[in-house]
Each structure stands twice: as structure tokens, then as C-alpha cells.
Amino acid sequence: xNCQIEFANEDVGMPCGKPAVAKCSDCxxxxxxxxxxxxxxxxxxxxxxxxxxxxxxxxxxxxxRDVFGSHKAG
Ligand SMILES: [Zn+2]
Ligand SMILES: [Zn+2]
Ligand SMILES: [Zn+2]
Numbered sequence: 583x584n585c586q587i588e589f590a591n592e593d594v595g596m597p598c599g600k601p602a603v604a605k606c607s608d609c610x611x612x613x614x615x616x617x618x619x620x621x622x623x624x625x626x627x628x629x630x631x632x633x634x635x636x637x638x639x640x641x642x643x644x645x646x647r648d649v650f651g652s653h654k655a656g
Contacts, residue, residue, distance in 0.1 A: 585614035587627050606630050 583602045588595035602612035608630035619631025622640050626633075 583612045585617055586611040587613055587617040608634065 585598035585600045585602045587598045589598065590596075598614055598617055600614035600616060603615045604613050604618050604625040605611065606613055606627040607624040608626055611627050613625065613627045617627055619626045619628055619634075621631060621634055624634075
């Protein structure tokens, strides 16, 4: 099976066509190593990877770290 990801190029979809190494967990498209986006232990195509990161990623959101303030009593 070959990569089913298409690159939009001058109004024409150009299929990637490289040997697929995984399937997108979301849309099920065959994806090659180049097109694969890994997150949360799953493989996504680029589109679904972006969507996942933006919407359903379980990675902790980057919180602003509390500055280590040393408040000295006195
Ligand atoms: Zn996908
Ligand atoms: Zn590809
Ligand atoms: Zn994730």
C-alpha cells in the first residue's frame, strides 16, 4: 500500500505515493514515514495531526511555569 496523502499543488492533488508505514488513526488514510505525525502514541496524517494537536491532544497544555520566587521572611 502506498501513502494516500495528497499535496495540493496548483489546484491539482498530487498523491504522495511513497510506501505507507502506518494508517492515520483518525481518517484511516495510509501514510508514509514522511507524512506521518505521531502524537499520544498514535499515528496521524498531517491534516489529522494538526487537528489532533489543536483539538483532542491529551498532552498537557503548556502552562506558564510559576517562577520560583523566594520570599524571604523578614
Ligand atoms: Zn488523517
Ligand atoms: Zn506520504
Ligand atoms: Zn496528542
